Amino acid sequence: MTDKALVKFDRVCEILDKHGRNPHMLIKILQEIQEEYKYLPEEIMMYIATALDISPAFAYGVATFYSHFTLQPKGKNIIKVCDGTACHVKKSEEIINALESKLGLSKEKHTTDDTLFTLETVACLGACGIAPVVVLNDEVHGAMNKEKVISLIDKIKAEELANAQS
Amino acid sequence: MVSTSNMEIKTAVIDGMVTPLEGEKNLLELIRKANVELPTFCYHSDISVYGACRMCMVEVEGRGIVPACSTPIAPNMVVKTNTKQIRNMRKMILELMLASHDQSCTTCPKSDECKLQKLSRKMGITKVRFKQMNAKCAIDDSSPSIVRDPGKCVLCGDCVRVCKEIQSVGALDIANRGAHAKVTPFFGQALSKVECVNCGQCVKICPVGALMPKYNINEVWDAIHDSSKTVVVQIAPAVRVALGEYFGQRPGALSTGKITAALRMIGVDKVYDTCFSADLTIIEEASEFLDRFTKGEKLPQFTSCCPAWVKFAEQNYPELLNNLSSCRSPQQMFSSLAKDKLTKDLNISRENLVVVSVMPCTAKKYEAARPEFSVRGNRDTDIVLTTKELALMMKERGIEFDKIEPASFDMPFGFKTGAGVIFGASGGVGEAVLRYASAKLTPDAPVVDFKQVRGADGIKTTEVNLGPAKIRVAVVSGLANARKLVEKVKAGEEYYDIIEVMACCGGCVNGGGQPVPTHEPNAVQERAKGLYADDRTMLFRNSGENPYLQKLYADEMTHEKAHELFHTEYETKPRITRPDMLLFEGRNEVKKLNLKICFGACCVSRGAQELYQNVAAYLRERDVIEDTIFTASFGGATCQNGPVFEINGKKINACTFKKAKTAIDKIIK
Ligand code: SF4
Ligand code: SF4
Ligand code: FES
Numbered sequence: 001m002t003d004k005a006l007v008k009f010d011r012v013c014e015i016l017d018k019h020g021r022n023p024h025m026l027i028k029i030l031q032e033i034q035e036e037y038k039y040l041p042e043e044i045m046m047y048i049a050t051a052l053d054i055s056p057a058f059a060y061g062v063a064t065f066y067s068h069f070t071l072q073p074k075g076k077n078i079i080k081v082c083d084g085t086a087c088h089v090k091k092s093e094e095i096i097n098a099l100e101s102k103l104g105l106s107k108e109k110h111t112t113d114d115t116l117f118t119l120e121t122v123a124c125l126g127a128c129g130i131a132p133v134v135v136l137n138d139e140v141h142g143a144m145n146k147e148k149v150i151s152l153i154d155k156i157k158a159e160e161l162a163n164a165q166s
Numbered sequence: 167m168v169s170t171s172n173m174e175i176k177t178a179v180i181d182g183m184v185t186p187l188e189g190e191k192n193l194l195e196l197i198r199k200a201n202v203e204l205p206t207f208c209y210h211s212d213i214s215v216y217g218a219c220r221m222c223m224v225e226v227e228g229r230g231i232v233p234a235c236s237t238p239i240a241p242n243m244v245v246k247t248n249t250k251q252i253r254n255m256r257k258m259i260l261e262l263m264l265a266s267h268d269q270s271c272t273t274c275p276k277s278d279e280c281k282l283q284k285l286s287r288k289m290g291i292t293k294v295r296f297k298q299m300n301a302k303c304a305i306d307d308s309s310p311s312i313v314r315d316p317g318k319c320v321l322c323g324d325c326v327r328v329c330k331e332i333q334s335v336g337a338l339d340i341a342n343r344g345a346h347a348k349v350t351p352f353f354g355q356a357l358s359k360v361e362c363v364n365c366g367q368c369v370k371i372c373p374v375g376a377l378m379p380k381y382n383i384n385e386v387w388d389a390i391h392d393s394s395k396t397v398v399v400q401i402a403p404a405v406r407v408a409l410g411e412y413f414g415q416r417p418g419a420l421s422t423g424k425i426t427a428a429l430r431m432i433g434v435d436k437v438y439d440t441c442f443s444a445d446l447t448i449i450e451e452a453s454e455f456l457d458r459f460t461k462g463e464k465l466p467q468f469t470s471c472c473p474a475w476v477k478f479a480e481q482n483y484p485e486l487l488n489n490l491s492s493c494r495s496p497q498q499m500f501s502s503l504a505k506d507k508l509t510k511d512l513n514i515s516r517e518n519l520v521v522v523s524v525m526p527c528t529a530k531k532y533e534a535a536r537p538e539f540s541v542r543g544n545r546d547t548d549i550v551l552t553t554k555e556l557a558l559m560m561k562e563r564g565i566e567f568d569k570i571e572p573a574s575f576d577m578p579f580g581f582k583t584g585a586g587v588i589f590g591a592s593g594g595v596g597e598a599v600l601r602y603a604s605a606k607l608t609p610d611a612p613v614v615d616f617k618q619v620r621g622a623d624g625i626k627t628t629e630v631n632l633g634p635a636k637i638r639v640a641v642v643s644g645l646a647n648a649r650k651l652v653e654k655v656k657a658g659e660e661y662y663d664i665i666e667v668m669a670c671c672g673g674c675v676n677g678g679g680q681p682v683p684t685h686e687p688n689a690v691q692e693r694a695k696g697l698y699a700d701d702r703t704m705l706f707r708n709s710g711e712n713p714y715l716q717k718l719y720a721d722e723m724t725h726e727k728a729h730e731l732f733h734t735e736y737e738t739k740p741r742i743t744r745p746d747m748l749l750f751e752g753r754n755e756v757k758k759l760n761l762k763i764c765f766g767a768c769c770v771s772r773g774a775q776e777l778y779q780n781v782a783a784y785l786r787e788r789d790v791i792e793d794t795i796f797t798a799s800f801g802g803a804t805c806q807n808g809p810v811f812e813i814n815g816k817k818i819n820a821c822t823f824k825k826a827k828t829a830i831d832k833i834i835k
Contacts, residue, residue, distance in 0.1 A: 009749045013779050042353050043747035046800060049352075050770050055336025056352035056742055057360070064341040071353075 011036050012044060016051050023052040030063055039070045075111045075118035077156055080135040084124025087132040091145075095132060096121060098146035102153060116160060117153070176241040181248065187239055194222055194234040202247050205256065205285050207373050208322040209235040212671075213331050216323050220259050221285070225249050253289075260286050265296035267374070268303070268317035276375030279682060282320060303348075308356035310535045311364035311380055311528035311678075319349055319376035325368035332671060334646035335478070337362035349376070352742060361481055361741035363645070365474040365669045366528030366678015379528045379679055383559055385549050389520040390433040396512060397520045398436040399429050400500045400579070403444065404526035404590030404674035405553045407696035411681040411689075412557035413567035418692035420700055423572020425524075428560045430573060438579035440523065441586030443500035444598070447471060448585055448709035449719075450732050451493040451595075452602035455664055459635070464489050466640075466655060466662040469595050471495040473533035474669035476736065478645050483652060484738040484768055484806035492733040496589065497523050497530055498539050500579070501546035502731040507722075516544045523547050524556045526590070526677030529669065538734055552679025578714040584614075584701035585709040591694035592643040592673035593619035593626060596666040600630055600639070601708040607632040614707045620698065622672060622691050625651055627662070638662045644671040740766055740801025747800070749778075752792035758833060759785075759794040762812040766801030769808035777809050780823040781830070790834050 015032045019025035029048060034040055040063050049056040063069045079099065083092050099105070099119050103112050111118045127133045130142025134149055141152065176187045180200040190196040192215065197204050207219035217236035224234045227244035231252065234245075246252070263282060271277055303317035323340060326349060330336045337360050341350050351360040369377045389395045401422075410421040426437045451469070458464050470476055470491040479486060494502065501521045509519050523530065533539070534547035551559070560567065574580070585601050588594035597616045605612040618628040619639060624647040627640045640662040642648045648667045654660040670676045675693035683689030706712060719728075746762070763769075763778050778798075785791050804810055807819035813829045 010779070010782060013775055016775070043744070043800075046352070046742060046744065047747070047765055047798075050765060050767050050800070051775060053767070053771070055330070055339070055361070057336055057339035057350070058330075060350070060352045061339035061341045065343050 008036050009044075012047065016048065021051055023054045026052065026054070026059065026062055027066070030059075030069060034069060037073075039073050041073070042071075045071075072118075073111055073115055075115045076160075077116060077137055078118050078120065079153075080120045080122045080125075082123075082125045082127070082131070082133040082135075083121045084128065084131075086124070086128035090132040092121075092132040094146055095134065095144055095149050098150060099153070102150055116157070178239060178241065178243040178245060180245050187241060190239060192235055193224065193226075193232075193237040193239055193243070193245065196239055197224065197234055197245065197247060204234060204247060205288070206235065207281060207285075207320060208324060210324060210327075210371065213324070213327040216327065219320070219322050221256060223252055223255055225252060231255070257289050257291060260289055260291055261294045261296055263320050264291070264294045266299045267320065268300050268315070269298075274318070274375040275378050275381065276318075276372075279684075280375060281373030306357055307380065308358035309362065309364065309380065309532070310358070311366060311531045312357060312362070312369055313378045313380050314357060315376050315378070316348055316350070317376075318374045320374055321347055321349065322373060323349075324371040324373070325349060325377055328367045328371050329362075332644050332646055333363070333365060333367060333669065334649045335361055335363055335365075338368065355742070355744075359743045363474040363477045363481075363669065364529040364532040364678075365645070367670060369528060369678050370680070370682055379552050379554065380531060381555055381558075382531070382549050382551060383555050383562075386522055386551060386559065389522070389549070395518055395520045396436075396514055397434045397522060398438060398504060398508065399434045399522045399524060400438045400440045400443070400497070400504075401425060401429075401524045402440040402497070402526055402530075402590065402674065403587050403594075403697060404677060404680065404693065405524050405556070406700075407590070407675065407693040408526065408680050409553050409557055410567070411683070412554070412561075416692065417681075417683060417686050417689035418694075418696035420696055421567075422700075423574065424567060424570050425556070426575055427570045427573035428563075428565050428567070429556075431565055431570070432559055432563050434522070436576040436579075437573075438500070438504075439575050439582050439586075440496050440500055440525075441582035441589065442579045442712070442714070443503065444471075444496040444586035444589040445583050445709035445712045445715055446499050446503070446732065447493055447496045447589075448595075448598045448602050449715060450499075450728065451491050452599045452606075452709070454491055454493065455599060456603060456606060459637070459663055466665045467491055469664075469666045470734075470736075471589070471595060472529070472668045472670075472674075473527075473536075474529040475645065475648065475667045477529075477532070477739065478648070478669065480736055480739040481741045481801075482649075482767070484804075484808075486652070486656075487736040487738070487806065490736055492735065494539075494732055494734050495530075495533060496586075497525065497533065497547055497550075498734070499732050501534075501539070504579070505541065505544075505546050506731055516541065520548045521546065522549045522551060524551045524553065526553050526674045526680045527670075528552060528678040530679075553677075554679060554681060557681075578717075581712065581714045582704070583709050583712050584704035584707035586712075587701045587704065588697050590674040590697050591620070592668050592671075593621065593641045593666065594673065594697070595668075596639055596641045596664065598709060599664060599666075600632075600637070602710050603635075603637070604632050605708050605710055607635055612708065619666075620694075622694075624671060627660075637664065639664055639666075641666045643668040643673055643676075645669050647671075738766075738768075738801065738805045740799075742800060744800055746797045749796040749798055750791070751795045752790075754792045757793055757795045759790060759796075759830065760812075760814050761794060761796045763796075763798050764800075764802050764805060764808060764810040765798045766805050766808070768801075768805040769810055772808045774809040777811060777821060777823055777826065781811075781826050784823075784827060784830065788830075788834060790830075793834075 049059040081096050134141045134144045177184050185200045205221045208216045215236045217233050222234040223231050225246040306314040326338050389397050406422040407418050410419045429437045455467050468490045504521050531550040534550045539546045585598035596619045600616045619641045624644050625642050630637045642651050672690040676690040811818045811821035
């Protein structure tokens with residue numbers, strides 16, 4: 001695992017060099033960095049700005065302008081809660097609140113510190129018939145409520161724990 | 167229909183009026199020349215055109231509705247600025263801005279100068295037809311100089327462009343887009359943690375209350391109302407030619423006497439003059455210069471009285487810090503002298519002497535808070551007020567500016583020469599040094615006027631012959647100009663003996679704490695002229711002639727004492743304060759190698775990345791990855807000797823791969 005981290009920063013250097021540390025290649029560089037890390041870590045952004053001799057605030061502005069860049073790490077398990085009209089009417093907000101307090105997340109913080117979970121709210125998933133809908137790692141769960149969703153989380157946590165011990 | 171009486175002159179028609187084209191930069195400038203005051207948020211003639219606010223929309227025949235600020239002028243254009251459609255559009259844009267604006271106008275410190283309020287009133291907006299959308303945003307008051315209140319921002323981008331284009335700092339940028347767009351430092355960090363130099367130029371340009379100077383007015387009132395405190399005030403030169411603007415005076419009108427009288431009415435115990443300590447600065451700084459000049463050492467000497475420039479240099483040019491004059495600024499010289507001498511003269515403790523300075527500058531608040539300017543936890547300069555804050559205090563006190571009788575400064579710290587007065591304008595410090603040097607080097611024919619360093623240009627250079635000495639002088643204002651010049655000096659393309667740097671274009675008269683001129687386009691130059699006029703009326707015009715300072719040096723100021731009170735040191739500062747970054751950590755419990763590399767801008771430009779790559783490859787080759795922890799910092803204290811590499815706590819400056827390899831080999835043997 002550790003050697004991989006080293007490989008990653010070596011990749012940062014490679015990507016920068018490949019593009020001649022040319023500030024005009026910023027977007028391309030960020031894309032390739034994101035492929036390595038799955039997101040754009042703050043300190044790597046800081047390094048890129050330094051190496052390209054551009055202001056870090058500018059690099060941040062570019063990275064946040066394009067929606068395909070993400071600046072927060074994604075967790076191992078991705079929970080998507082639909083907050084489209086139908087789900088909203090069926091109290092999807094309660095589910096979101098319950099998940100946030102269970103996982104210690106907020107509107108600004110989407111991923112747990114142990115990077116086990118990322119919580120996202122999405123606009124209509126087109127499954128309004130079974131609202132409210134939660135998608136857990138691409139598996140659709142319909143007619144959810146706070147209790148059901150919490151037990152889903154507990155189940156994953158238990159599995160993770162078992163995995164970690166084995 | 168276009169009619170031109172003279173065929174040589176190209177014209178356009180603005181609202182039916184034939185207007186000659188005289189090289190205006192864009193349609194907006196032409197319209198303004200035709201005396202139509204088109205509303206704008208994002209247009210400023212000295213920064214790039216952004217075209218974001220859409221307030222300047224006009225109708226051009228054959229082209230429809232276009233933003234005037236980013237439309238080039240073509241001869242025979244027919245332009246209308248006041249159609250029904252345009253009026254409706256302007257109103258709608260304003261209403262949309264208001265709908266997403268935190269409208270706490272009555273308590274907003276910008277209220278009396280807010281462009282959004284002014285335009286809304288001008289356009290006759292009495293209600294907003296859209297739903298109020300603004301979410302309360304967190305205020306960033308981490309900086310000692312500036313308060314950011316993003317809930318008030320109208321996204322004109324003015325601050326971003328000033329910071330980038332005029333100051334070449336780039337601390338702010340626009341992040342996200344659409345409804346989520348916002349102005350922010352890197353990763354939403356606090357302004358005090360990033361490369362902002364506190365110059366306040368963004369504050370001055372912000373049309374609303376989203377960027378404001380940090381107010382310290384209440385602390386001054388508290389000190390005044392506390393009978394155990396003796397409150398003394400120092401007033402910077404640039405304040406006296408600008409404060410009157412808050413009371414309807416023209417820029418440049420001198421109001422020294424009225425300000426002094428007003429301060430007494432406010433209740434301070436003594437009113438002194440920063441020009442006095444500016445004279446002191448010149449005696450110290452010019453002596454330092456003459457010493458370096460004769461020895462040919464540490465040249466060019468950079469001035470150090472502008473705290474925004476000092477921070478900029480500490481962040482960007484660690485290798486030049488030895489070239490900065492070691493002199494403290496006039497504000498800090500005044501305060502250390504006051505805390506040393508006045509406490510003795512009045513027999514009071516440091517804590518009970520409150521030194522307040524009135525400055526044209528937001529960065530002076532930062533300077534006063536720098537830890538090296540405190541003694542046992544007590545600051546030399548206790549409170550810094552901007553020109554605007556003093557004007558507010560005067561209003562709160564109910565002072566009728568027109569009616570007060572001028573008063574004079576308290577002595578001895580109220581006595582100055584003309585050289586101290588011109589400190590407030592770009593070129594003033596350089597000229598003051600030259601006056602002093604001239605009196606030393608050519609005592610038979612001392613020169614006082616060095617007009618070649620005066621004026622509005624961002625970069626001024628000249629050569630001055632003083633007897634046998636030929637002194638090459640450069641004067642720059644605006645940090646982007648400073649950067650340009652410094653790069654040339656570093657590259658060996660240009661050579662100077664002394665370089666004056668002020669962060670604000672035109673010098674302190676244009677500081678971030680000064681009034682924002684609304685109608686007078688030449689306000690900054692007028693203020694500078696006011697200072698030069700004041701200089702001409704002075705009994706003495708060379709700092710060396712200040713009799714009180716002569717007495718101070720004769721009676722009590724030893725060389726050591728002067729060094730302790732009036733000089734300082736600089737240190738390399740990272741542009742952004744942030745924790746070290748872990749590059750990798752080996753799996754073995756005990757790490758033989760604890761490596762750290764500096765990834766600050768200087769070290770990177772000197773090859774830190776290559777060094778890292780070579781070392782990492784070597785670690786792999788020697789198969790010691792699992793015994794290694796490798797971290798990187800973003801700038802450190804010794805970047806002037808970069809790249810800096812650390813092995814098990816031992817620092818290697820100017821590190822090469824060879825040096826690093828030798829050190830690693832020693833450990834992994
Ligand atoms: S104070 Fe100066 S350096 Fe700081 S953000 Fe504003 S313009 Fe930039
Ligand atoms: S903070 Fe002020 S100057 Fe900057 S974008 Fe917002 S409104 Fe414009
Ligand atoms: S002034 Fe033209 S778009 Fe803002």
